[in-house]
Amino acid sequence: MILGLALVIAITDGDTIKVLDASNVQHKVRLASIDAPERKQPYGTKSKQELASLVGKRRVTLDCPSVDRYKRLICTVWSGGEDVNRLMVDRGAAWVYRQYYKGTDYYEAEKAAQSQQRGLWKTSEYQAMPPWEWRKAKRQK
Template identity: 45%
Template sequence: MLASLHVLPALAASELTGQVVGITDGDTLTLLTPDRRQTRVRLAEIDTPERRQPYGSRAREALADLAFQRRVRVVVEDTDRYGRSVGRVYAGARDVNAEMVRRGAAWVYDRYNHDSRLPALEAEARAARRGLWALPEAERMPPWEWRRRAKAEREVEPGPRRGAPG
């Protein structure tokens, strides 16, 4: 019974193909489809450091190395709240999402992960101190924690005082 439930999301998935024409950050790219539409794609099941976070620019470079200006296929799993297609990206036979984890450029996003291979790839990257895992431990904050902390800091910052010069 559980095996048949696992197949249902795959049946509901759609596919996009095209050329990667933009890299926003380590887990978001822009795809130009054959009908000349630009579609933003968020890589499913992984999360990379934010641009202002340690390793953020290198995660972006890793995704560019794997996908920029390449023809890719995206197995779309969902659409996120920002309107991006969320999916698994393939450049030829290479699973770009898994390769980002293997290179140490991404965390497995446990909250959304359904791929049993990804935690093992992350453990391998950690053990080999690849990518972000070579950073000092104090600089290795999962992006979801970094975003939560940044949001909390924004919420406690006082706004401009009434009557203050400004």
């Protein structure tokens, strides 16, 4: 399903936004194939700011093949002809979500971000822990 053109009205975190579609219906959108640091996780705020710099209050195109268990649309977000999901990985603001991504392009972007120490890969202070591991550790406490 392609939702098409939508206006970004809120950034929830580094991989979730709220949009208004052409009929002014609000949708919660989870960026497909990436996983950004959680809000309370190191680099979570910076990841959210990075996504805001890419799509905040802009019109984007959404390609949404599915809906998750929280009823969020799972989408590739396009802005200015750019794949925003890939840009988040390339800028070091998110990981490739290994459980869901089946391609190779995002992995190449992640490897480049790591080797060039962009974003969350820049400093050891963030102890770059993938969000899926961070969430698991939090549940076990």
